[in-house]
Amino acid sequence: MKYSLNVNGKSHTVEADPDMPLLYALRNDIGLNNPHFGCGLAQCGSCTVHLDGEPIRSCVTPVSAIGNGKVVTLAGLGTPEKPHPLQTAYVEEQALQCGYCINGWIMTAAAFLEKKKKPTEAEIKDALEGLKCRCGAHISILKAVKRAATMMG
Amino acid sequence: MTKIEKNSAFTRRSMLMGGGALVVSIGAGISLDTLLSMQSAYAQGAKPPLTPDQLSSYIAVNADGSISAFFGKMDMGQGLFVSIGQMVAEELDVPFKSVKVIMGDTGTSVNQGGASGSTGIQLGGKQMRMAAAEARRVLVEMASGLLSTPADQLTVNDGIVSTRNDASKKVSYAQMIGGKYFNVQLEWNKQIGNTLYAPGKAQPKKPSEYKIVGQPIKREDIAPKVFCQEDFCTDVKVPGMVHGRMIRPVIAGAVPVKIDENSIKDIPGAKVVWEKAFLGVVADKEWDAIRAAEKLKVEWSDAKPPFPEQAALYDHIRKAPVRKREIGGKEAGNVDEAFKTAARVVEAEYEWPFQSHACMGPACATVEIKNGEVTCWTGSQKPHFVQNGIALVLSIPVEKVRSIWVVGPGSYGRSDADDAAMDAAVMARAVGKPVRVQYMREQGTGWDPKGPASIHRARAAIDASGKMIAYEFTSKGFSRIDVNTNGGAPKDTLAGHFLGTELKSADGFGVPAESYEFDNKRMAWETIAPLLDRGSPLRGAHLRDPVGPQIHFASESFIDEVAAALNADPVEFRLRHVKDPRDIAVIKAAAEKAGWQTRPSPRKDQTGAKVSGRGMAYSQRNGTRCAIVAEVDIDRSTGKIWARKFTVAHDCGQIINPDGLLHTIEGNIVQGVSRTLWEEVKFDTKNVTSVDWISYPILDITETPQTVDCVFINRPEVAPSGAGEPSIRPIAAAIANAIFDATGVRIRRVPFSPDRVKAALA
Numbered sequence: 001m002k003y004s005l006n007v008n009g010k011s012h013t014v015e016a017d018p019d020m021p022l023l024y025a026l027r028n029d030i031g032l033n034n035p036h037f038g039c040g041l042a043q044c045g046s047c048t049v050h051l052d053g054e055p056i057r058s059c060v061t062p063v064s065a066i067g068n069g070k071v072v073t074l075a076g077l078g079t080p081e082k083p084h085p086l087q088t089a090y091v092e093e094q095a096l097q098c099g100y101c102i103n104g105w106i107m108t109a110a111a112f113l114e115k116k117k118k119p120t121e122a123e124i125k126d127a128l129e130g131l132k133c134r135c136g137a138h139i140s141i142l143k144a145v146k147r148a149a150t151m152m153g
Numbered sequence: 154m155t156k157i158e159k160n161s162a163f164t165r166r167s168m169l170m171g172g173g174a175l176v177v178s179i180g181a182g183i184s185l186d187t188l189l190s191m192q193s194a195y196a197q198g199a200k201p202p203l204t205p206d207q208l209s210s211y212i213a214v215n216a217d218g219s220i221s222a223f224f225g226k227m228d229m230g231q232g233l234f235v236s237i238g239q240m241v242a243e244e245l246d247v248p249f250k251s252v253k254v255i256m257g258d259t260g261t262s263v264n265q266g267g268a269s270g271s272t273g274i275q276l277g278g279k280q281m282r283m284a285a286a287e288a289r290r291v292l293v294e295m296a297s298g299l300l301s302t303p304a305d306q307l308t309v310n311d312g313i314v315s316t317r318n319d320a321s322k323k324v325s326y327a328q329m330i331g332g333k334y335f336n337v338q339l340e341w342n343k344q345i346g347n348t349l350y351a352p353g354k355a356q357p358k359k360p361s362e363y364k365i366v367g368q369p370i371k372r373e374d375i376a377p378k379v380f381c382q383e384d385f386c387t388d389v390k391v392p393g394m395v396h397g398r399m400i401r402p403v404i405a406g407a408v409p410v411k412i413d414e415n416s417i418k419d420i421p422g423a424k425v426v427w428e429k430a431f432l433g434v435v436a437d438k439e440w441d442a443i444r445a446a447e448k449l450k451v452e453w454s455d456a457k458p459p460f461p462e463q464a465a466l467y468d469h470i471r472k473a474p475v476r477k478r479e480i481g482g483k484e485a486g487n488v489d490e491a492f493k494t495a496a497r498v499v500e501a502e503y504e505w506p507f508q509s510h511a512c513m514g515p516a517c518a519t520v521e522i523k524n525g526e527v528t529c530w531t532g533s534q535k536p537h538f539v540q541n542g543i544a545l546v547l548s549i550p551v552e553k554v555r556s557i558w559v560v561g562p563g564s565y566g567r568s569d570a571d572d573a574a575m576d577a578a579v580m581a582r583a584v585g586k587p588v589r590v591q592y593m594r595e596q597g598t599g600w601d602p603k604g605p606a607s608i609h610r611a612r613a614a615i616d617a618s619g620k621m622i623a624y625e626f627t628s629k630g631f632s633r634i635d636v637n638t639n640g641g642a643p644k645d646t647l648a649g650h651f652l653g654t655e656l657k658s659a660d661g662f663g664v665p666a667e668s669y670e671f672d673n674k675r676m677a678w679e680t681i682a683p684l685l686d687r688g689s690p691l692r693g694a695h696l697r698d699p700v701g702p703q704i705h706f707a708s709e710s711f712i713d714e715v716a717a718a719l720n721a722d723p724v725e726f727r728l729r730h731v732k733d734p735r736d737i738a739v740i741k742a743a744a745e746k747a748g749w750q751t752r753p754s755p756r757k758d759q760t761g762a763k764v765s766g767r768g769m770a771y772s773q774r775n776g777t778r779c780a781i782v783a784e785v786d787i788d789r790s791t792g793k794i795w796a797r798k799f800t801v802a803h804d805c806g807q808i809i810n811p812d813g814l815l816h817t818i819e820g821n822i823v824q825g826v827s828r829t830l831w832e833e834v835k836f837d838t839k840n841v842t843s844v845d846w847i848s849y850p851i852l853d854i855t856e857t858p859q860t861v862d863c864v865f866i867n868r869p870e871v872a873p874s875g876a877g878e879p880s881i882r883p884i885a886a887a888i889a890n891a892i893f894d895a896t897g898v899r900i901r902r903v904p905f906s907p908d909r910v911k912a913a914l915a
Contacts, residue, residue: 020440033388034381038514039594043846075381087379097230099378100513100562125855134513134563135230136823138857
């Protein structure tokens with residue numbers, strides 16, 4: 001089947017099995033390496049992208065379910081010239097070790113901070129519950145999200 | 154700028170030669186002959202062999218004056234390359250930002266052991282420091298000839314050598330050697346790996362002269378990652394590449410006896426790779442490879458389930474014949490006689506489960522075989538050994554294999570990365586195309602080499618006056634080297650096992666690293682045989698601080714138990730017996746910073762469901778000392794523990810980069826809390842059943858410690874030791890001791906999951 005996907009503001013045509021998760025279309029057909037395969041089970045967050053502004057786990061979302069939705073990956077969130085506050089905060093706080101997990105944290109936090117201004121630390125933790133970071137960068141991640149929240153007012 | 158240079162994106166020669174011809178404009182009258190003789194002595198256009206005895210194997214001055222530092226270890230996300238850049242820049246007297254550290258490519262660096270045992274700075278940095286110092290010495294000597302000035306009247310600033318009394322008389326490193334190679338022999342000790350050491354004639358700087366070493370410098374690889382400009386090993390793509398997936402037996406030890414290829418005939422391009430017990434599939438598209446691996450009908454041999462029931466694990470360890478026993482540490486007095494005279498004996502036994510690396514993503518490697526030459530892109534933290542392993546499994550000369558490390562999804566020891574590299578090599582040979590293999594989650598957690606399970610027995614003899622007169626500590630467990638610390642040989646990889654090589658389990662464990670002195674003391678370890686002689690998902694291997702957390706959970710819990718039995722304050726009791734001055738310093742520093750109040754544990758002033766406690770633990774690790782005070786909150790009604798605050802006193806000798814050290818310790822603490830509170834590999838008689846993040850839970854952000862408060866004891870005159878692992882070592886005991894302080898209940902089995910804690914407190 002052919003699918004037309006709107007990713008980071010550009011249209012792409014992908015030929016794929018309807019059940020193929022979006023992750024493989026993004027990584028292999030469109031060439032966006034940034035969402036990562038972590039579990040294929042929606043348990044860790046490494047593959048997180050936005051679909052119409054909502055964080056989804058692209059490892060379990062069939063490509064056939066995207067329709068006309070707008071997909072944004074971490075690469076589409078910001079650039080070095082126009083960074084998203086979370087990207088700036090991540091750099092400032094050195095909020096990763098290996099960095100394989102960052103799609104989950106940054107994309108989930110970005111969607112959360114769009115809706116929730118001036119969140120408490122408990123609210124931030126609740127919003128990010130269930131995401132995995134194996135290196136244990138959690139202390140810096142929390143600092144980075146708090147810093148970004150302040151930047152986003 | 155200093156950053157990780159992309160290994161695959163350049164050739165060393167093109168980089169070095171980019172600046173064209175040598176140009177020297179020095180004003181002073183110098184003959185062409187002099188210039189040429191200086192160059193032929195120390196510099197050459199042709200590349201010397203990439204061997205440990207060549208200065209060019211570590212340091213190059215590029216045509217633009219920037220420095221390339223070729224490092225045979227690599228950074229696993231703790232910013233090691235920043236520290237190496239600082240050490241090199243310091244010795245060379247060049248700006249920090251002009252040094253690029255290029256890591257982990259067998260085509261550009263010698264085997265310095267890869268990431269290993271927290272030795273990145275301790276051993277790897279030591280070598281890079283000596284190489285950089287030698288490079289500076291040589292360059293100053295060259296400048297001495299060119300400027301007709303004795304070397305001791307020259308000074309170096311930002312890579313420019315000038316005379317002390319006339320700064321206009323100068324020549325730059327780039328002018329002298331930029332774009333060429335050093336032709337300088339080092340005094341190599343003939344070792345490879347961690348112990349490789351090849352100094353030149355130069356002496357490194359005195360710490361009092363440091364300008365760059367000791368400064369907090371941030372990593373510059375964070376921005377490329379958050380802006381998606383840096384690839385992981387999972388992102389490597391090679392023209393003509395196909396995707397591979399491995400198929401593992403349902404019952405560990407079973408081998409495929411029949412394959413129904415018809416079962417995947419509808420999947421485009423899907424092919425089976427089957428050789429002996431090695432089984433996988435490839436397909437042009439990744440999703441098709443995944444589907445084919447799921448759908449392929451395989452008949453397995455009737456293997457006997459190889460494992461005990463999980464509930465019987467520790468009994469199995471207790472009863473298993475001892476394969477090797479070794480006494481470690483400093484033995485004192487006569488322990489057996491002393492126990493006969495004891496007025497009182499305190500005894501305890503502790504248990505630690507198998508644990509998984511459970512890397513953030515399952516391992517991935519890509520292998521291309523082209524014109525008899527093999528290139529492997531791997532996340533393995535020991536790519537130089539992967540080179541050897543692939544050469545052996547493919548039966549080709551090692552010089553025909555290039556292994557290139559590309560950052561992987563986390564690495565904390567001998568993980569599944571080395572297995573994936575070997576699998577990809579076997580698959581690439583079988584299908585005649587480049588193959589990218591990535592494991593699935595259940596393989597990443599279920600089939601990675603495991604941190605070994607163990608039991609630990611301790612006893613203390615107390616005399617009539619209440620003095621501890623004898624101490625005996627014995628660990629018994631699976632070996633930490635059923636498979637070696639690297640994938641350097643088929644016997645150490647799953648591919649090797651499945652192709653017919655037996656596991657050759659070696660014996661490795663350890664004893665507590667501390668400086669307690671008692672009149673009578675004996676510490677020993679005992680190993681037992683692995684549960685399966687090949688292809689085991691429970692093969693023991695190095696997992697961050699190999700067997701350190703196990704041993705020190707037990708030993709530092711036990712010291713606390715003795716203190717409690719003697720109604721002594723846990724810090725005060727430690728200080729009675731710890732003799733090493735640096736150990737004493739970290740214990741005192743942690744206690745003071747944490748506001749430790751002297752009193753015995755447990756505290757007796759709390760009622761209700763929610764209670765709090767504090768606990769201390771300390772240990773050494775290869776020269777580094779670390780003492781930790783944990784403050785934990787416990788909900789007795791749920792068994793849930795929040796390890797709320799850690800105060801960490803850390804002495805690793807000379808500190809190279811305090812910023813990197815802080816983040817390294819924070820990572821150790823969080824991962825250590827995770828391993829203590831949650832992590833246990835589950836299995837049944839047939840196989841490992843921990844196969845995802847539900848069946849192998851780790852710490853969640855909601856459980857992150859609120860505070861990690863660090864005291865760094867910097868000792869600039871003491872050679873730097875490691876920081877990658879020492880602070881994960883005492884965490885479990887610090888938490889256990891805090892739980893005891895809060896509740897009066899001693900938990901002697903990890904993990905302290907809510908159900909277990911609740912049961913213990915009931």
